[in-house]
Amino acid sequence: MTPVNILIVDDREENIIALEALLKRDDIKMFSTTSPNEALKIAWETNIAIALVDVQMPEMDGFELVEMLKSNPRTKDILVIFVTAISKEAKYAVKGFGAGAVDYLYKPLDPYITSAKVDSFVQLARTQAEIKQKNDELQDYAIVVKNSADIITSVDAQSLRIVNINPTVEKIMGFRPDELVGKSIVDLAIDDHRAAFRKKLGEIIKDNLSYAIFEFKFETFDKRVIWIECRASYRNKIIFLNISDISPQKSYQEQLIKSKENAEYSKKVKETFLANMSHELRTPVNGIIGITSLLRKTGLTDQQKGMLDLLDTSSKSLLGVINDVLDISKIEAGKFSIVRTANNVYDIVNSVFNLLKFKADENNIEFLLDIEEEVPQYLMLDSLRLNQILMNLLSNALKFTERGYVKLKITVLQKHNDKVKIKFSVEDTGIGIPADRLNRIFESFEQAEEDTVSKYGGTGLGLTIVKKLAELKGGELTVSSQVGRGSTFNFVNWYTISLKPKDKQTPKTDKVLPPFNNVRVLVAEDNMVNQFMLSKILKDWNVEVEMVDNGRKVIEKLNNKDYDIILMDTHMPEMNGYQAAKTIRVDFEEPKRSIPIISLSAASYDHEQQEALSAGMNDVLSKPFQPYQLHEKISRLLRVDA
Template sequence: MEKINILIVDDRPENIIALEALLERADVNLISTTLPNEALRLAWEMDIAIALVDVQMPEMDGFELVEILKSNPRTKNILVIFVTAISTDAKYAVKGLNAGAVDYLYKPLNPYVTSAKVDSFIQFVRTQRDIVKKNKELESYQKELIKAKDQAEQGRKIKENFLANMSHEIRTPINGIIGITNLLEKTDLTADQREMIELLEISSNSLLGVINDILDLSKIEAGKFRINRAATDLVMTCHAVINLLRIRAKEKNLELITAYDEDLPKTILADSLRLNQILMNLIGNAIKFTSTGSVTLKVEIAGRRDKQVQLKFSVTDTGIGIPKSKINRIFETFEQADDNTTLNFGGTGLGLSIVKNLAQLKGGELTVSSEENKGSEFCFSNWYEVLENLPENQKRAPEKLAAFENVKILVAEDNPINKFLIVKVLKGWNIEADVVENGKEALDKLAENDYDIVLMDTFMPVMNGLEATKLIREGHIEGKKDIPVITFSAAVMDNDKKAAKEAGADDVLSKPFELGVLHEKIQQYTGKKPIGG
């Protein structure tokens, strides 16, 4: 234990000897002097915690000594106890306390009282020093936390930039595939061709789901993920997943079986996209890890209450199974049951992690049982509200969107497939379109011609869409400061949309976008209704 320094100041050596005998103990250092000036030097040079000061001394009395100590920042926190043999008149005690003392003792000293008081002050000093020490430690921890927070923030920004760039690079070609599929769907097709186009559309959306999985995981970790519930045809949702994965099952000669409870409700209130994701991942995994036999999707009612029903979705396979020691590991991000899994079967190790997170966000429960070399069963259970008396969902032919009249649009897009698609779509709506490949060319074209609206891609060479939009809003092109600008990008992070708005964009569309949404935006921002609209 650190020793406490106690200074004794008295002009009579016999008094010092008496006090030293009274206060001597293992946890204190006693320092004494008969000279007030010497006391000042000692207080300055040593870490004095407590000082017992005689009032009456030659050269300088105790009151003057204490006033000097208290006026110096280095010695002002010393706890001073006055010791005096002069009158016990209260005015002297008041004077001493006003000078900064914490107590006033009268000679002859009561040894028990004096010892007890000094003990209490020693304890007070130790407590105060512990507080100071803890505060310094807290300050140090705070600095470390601030540093760690800054590093985490930097890491988050790097991650978001990576995800945004990856999203753009992957979504751009997918946007082309989906766009061409939409154009083909509007042409005259045979029944077989239409079926193939539908499968191509489902496959494209499934491919889009891969990047969405990664983005969803990022949003879940950031607490920005939302569940959007709407009327959902339960059996149709299950059929859509099965039909998409049936081809993969046939390639491996696997039987893909469905078993539905006879009393299943037709329509429930659910987030169909997230339910689709859960089933896609569970059934897709089962097919991936099954070489012979079958994969079964079973949907049954596990409970009822009022207008709600508890549904249990079970996916059972006859695959390789999972060792008991590895079951918990499969739900971790980028983890798989075995180090050779990716080599032998492929995959990112994201699927089950996302299923687990989605199940928790939806308020459901995900369980697994498995036996090595015999197969696995994954079960997802959740409560859903049953919706009744809703009209039958029927697949409608693609709606033909009405043409516009006297609408001219400037398109800034560098990807040749996307350029072809958007021009084809705009011409189909009787819209005149000029196309440029970067933001600088867009500014030059805007200076030469009048347009009703600008469709600006975000990521472009030479000058990106955000820079060009900002220059337009700053009046770089005379008379065009307020022209409507819609940016579109394959990056879908919240920060990307925020950046576009801050640059001055009137609206933001994420690729791939629905044609109906683009048609509506053009009508909204040009103020021109389509013919017959």
């Protein structure tokens, strides 16, 4: 507890000592002097609450001293008690009270009366100090409320009418405070929000909430509509509201939502376009590869075989470009998955190396492979994607190296338990990359130089795919290069060491496929080349084939005839494959309802293949495909031993 300061003024020292002894206690701090002038100084410099002043003193009597204290704003609130030995006549008492005293003590002092009076005034001084503190705080709060950037108002809980409101309401809503006092706060809300606003205020009163936050629309004086955020508190039948104008934030949120919707729409449009492009590009490529395969089985001259080889190389090159574009799109759409299984790293690396060695030999480029002995043979990895990374890096190195060497080096950087950190390094002595373009070579459709495409060809997508694949696999791709001296690409990643996987039986693509006896197949395909190819392949397997070019005709045919299996393209005019499959599964009776359906799709996205299965198709075969793959799926669905 803060002590109360008491000042004792008496011209006789013994009187001061007597009073100090009488009043001494822990919650009182006493100051004393025999000089009125010294008393004025102490009162000015110290927060004196109570003064015990002797009336009769030389230099300046007590009345004069008190008049001077009361005339000064800093000391005017001191509680003065006169201590006197003069007559108790009324005229002296009146004079003392007129000077500003609150009470008298008469000498000789009665200890009990003196102690009791001083104690009561100590309590009074404490109360006054608390009141002053509260008043100061209220004044501070009043300043804060008056100058707040938000509307602050108190509302009668019974009538919901405004009791007080700060001037900020004029800045935000255009109403003067005196125009709103006595009006219902609910009337500030727009018509559509008034019922909900009233209900919300009712809930705050009913639940006696000390804090609630909510948003509504208010209408301003000039009929503008603004979004407001209310922070409400209920106490003593009054609702206190802090109201903020959040229209800018709402506008920004709406813009973000609109931008997000536009982005999602654009993404959907892009995916649809790429799905269609995938179908439109892969379908004719499938036809070219299929026809090439069929032609090889006919009698050919060496010249014709050479032409077929060129045709096969060109179609596969085109398919590679299509796959590059679609891979980039799938990665950007977040629909590219990495599937890790146990694989022989040496087999993958040697396969890529041997495939590209002929190209190096043709160009008289030394092609080197260096695998550190510490590299584990079997690792958990996505063999297809590692193959893709190495093929792109090595193909690039060979393309841009005119003399010297290209080297693939594989080393172990770190090992921890069953984890190993491996670096795949592709080093060449090629043309190199300028320093100012090192970062740009990983961007889509970018090349190291403006004339690179005309000199060396390519789409500029290879390194972009490698970079994105490396990141998807959790690895890191870096490059260092000097113009005219060559480049080094490093791919570093952690792998889990695995045991040797079980041997996989790889199908022989050139083996003679057994026929299907008494099997009727309905094929839905709108591309004429693919129609011819499928018809030829199926007839070679002794299959009875009927061909249609859209889903509606599939339904018509199935209504009038029985089939053992349907091969159906997904993208067709009038009715696509998804719609046709759903119709069969819903509208037909058994056994036709359960007829096996294989989707012959050029789809590149996993969700498109899932969509085919969800539509009721039994399996999916992606274009382009090899005849043995189609034979395997038909055999499985018809439960025929191949």
